Amino acid sequence: MKIADLRVREISVPRIYETHAADPGRLHADTDHSRSRYQVLEIFTDNGRVGLGEVSDIADRMHPLPAAGLRDLLADVLLGQDVKRWRALHERTAEALPAAFHPELRNLTLFGVEIALLDLVGKTCGAPLYELLGGRYHDCVDICWVAYLRGDIPLEEELAAFGDEIREKAEKGLRAFKLKVGEDHPRDLARIRLFREIVGPDLYLKVDASGAWEEDEAIQKVKDMAGAGANACETPVVAVNRAVANDNPEQINKNADGAAMSLARVRTASPIDIIEHVADLDDQFSAALVRHRAVDVINVIPSQAGGVMRAQRLIHLAEAAGIPVLLGSTIEMGPGTAAFVHLAVASRNVTVPSDLISPELLIDDICITPFKFENGSLHPFQKPGLGMELDETKMERWAV
Numbered sequence: 399m400k401i402a403d404l405r406v407r408e409i410s411v412p413r414i415y416e417t418h419a420a421d422p423g424r425l426h427a428d429t430d431h432s433r434s435r436y437q438v439l440e441i442f443t444d445n446g447r448v449g450l451g452e453v454s455d456i457a458d459r460m461h462p463l464p465a466a467g468l469r470d471l472l473a474d475v476l477l478g479q480d481v482k483r484w485r486a487l488h489e490r491t492a493e494a495l496p497a498a499f500h501p502e503l504r505n506l507t508l509f510g511v512e513i514a515l516l517d518l519v520g521k522t523c524g525a526p527l528y529e530l531l532g533g534r535y536h537d538c539v540d541i542c543w544v545a546y547l548r549g550d551i552p553l554e555e556e557l558a559a560f561g562d563e564i565r566e567k568a569e570k571g572l573r574a575f576k577l578k579v580g581e582d583h584p585r586d587l588a589r590i591r592l593f594r595e596i597v598g599p600d601l602y603l604k605v606d607a608s609g610a611w612e613e614d615e616a617i618q619k620v621k622d623m624a625g626a627g628a629n630a631c632e633t634p635v636v637a638v639n640r641a642v643a644n645d646n647p648e649q650i651n652k653n654a655d656g657a658a659m660s661l662a663r664v665r666t667a668s669p670i671d672i673i674e675h676v677a678d679l680d681d682q683f684s685a686a687l688v689r690h691r692a693v694d695v696i697n698v699i700p701s702q703a704g705g706v707m708r709a710q711r712l713i714h715l716a717e718a719a720g721i722p723v724l725l726g727s728t729i730e731m732g733p734g735t736a737a738f739v740h741l742a743v744a745s746r747n748v749t750v751p752s753d754l755i756s757p758e759l760l761i762d763d764i765c766i767t768p769f770k771f772e773n774g775s776l777h778p779f780q781k782p783g784l785g786m787e788l789d790e791t792k793m794e795r796w797a798v
Contacts, residue, residue, distance in 0.1 A: 399481045399522060403442040406469040409796040410435045411731070411760045415559070417546035419640070420580025420610040426641050429457060431549065434729050434760060435798070437465055438788070439472075441514045443481060447521050450733040450786055451514030453506045454701045459645070460500040471495070472511065481522065484515035488705065502644045502678060505704040506728070512705035513737040513784065520783030527740035527785075528778055531710060538775040539742035542574035542604070542724070542751035543567045544759070545589075553585055560589055564596050567758075571773040574602040574751035576632070580610030583619060587626045594627040602751065604630035604673065609639030613660050617667045630671035632697065635660050643678050644702075651680045658686035661693060671695055675726060676712055677703035684712055688719040695750050699726040701734060706741045717747035724750035731756070732765030736784040739769070739776050764792045 439451035579586040616634040637657040671694035700709035779785025
């Protein structure tokens with residue numbers, strides 16, 4: 399089965415509200431907080447099959463190629479090639495991307511190509527993607543709803559909107575939540591306390607500071623948030639700042655042990671679990687987290703890992719160390735979400751609720767059968783490959 403053609407189209411879909419994360423250094427000042435931008439990939443074979451992929455949530459600071467430029471670059475690598483050689487094609491794509499390609503965009507692009515190829519492999523074998531990933535361990539993946547910061551609005555307005563959001567999601571069956579924090583500590587504590595007033599003591603709550611705090615500051619603020627009702631804290635220290643990890647990961651990679659030791663000191667002082675991202679950093683960073691016993695939970699985002707196969711390797715590394723995993727998100731469309739869900743149900747060690755919230759954070763999807771939460775969970779589709787098919791009406795509606 400040879401690759402006969404491919405297509406790249408760009409879309410942009412609004413979010414249900416403007417979503418903000420802590421960025422005290424204003425490193426991501428150009429972020430569009432109101433919508434997400436994607437490049438949707440289709441790989442066509444000579445026997446009529448189509449593999450779907452996506453480059454997820456592209457930011458202007460990444461200076462992406464236009465859709466036609468990305469299509470031409472991928473065509474040079476993929477056209478005429480046998481889908482059976484999908485691993486080699488993924489590696490050749492990595493080699494073909496320019497050295498100046500933005501580091502996060504590089505991984506997002508490689509993820510899109512890989513899942514489109516795996517979609518074709520699954521369709522050829524007549525098997526869902528989770529079977530290609532080793533078989534199914536879980537029936538579904540439990541979801542952790544993410545409540546974002548809402549920007550520069552009055553506290554009363556934010557608390558009212560936040561309260562409505564939490565009530566709605568809890569009533570729909572969500573049992574785990576994440577709050578973005580780190581910009582305004584008193585306001586963060588007020589949101590945590592309101593969360594507990596609304597849902598009581600039993601639902602899981604983690605906070606995510608996006609690497610906003612210096613180490614001593616993190617220790618005190620984590621203790622404050624634990625006292626207010628948080629069960630875990632993600633990315634507390636500036637040594638693993640999310641904006642730096644996205645745009646300049648080598649700054650962290652070259653001092654992986656130092657960053658891990660900073661996290662370890664916070665973990666030692668913390669009364670609650672500490673969680674950290676690993677996918678957009680080198681494997682050595684994950685090894686450093688294990689070596690220094692720096693975290694209680696590891697966050698893996700497959701698109702930032704460059705594909706589900708590397709993400710699976712990171713999950714296995716954590717499993718060997720006895721550290722549970724959750725899947726994070728860049729806010730994917732249907733094809734990307736499908737790949738994440740297949741990976742989650744095929745991974746014994748993905749046991750912490752995952753941040754796959756795009757089915758209800760975005761106002762629409764581009765697939766004929768979009769994902770829907772079922773009592774706080776997502777289930778994989780049973781069709782071969784990803785199990786997704788594009789809705790051309792929606793592709794036209796959201797085209798850039």
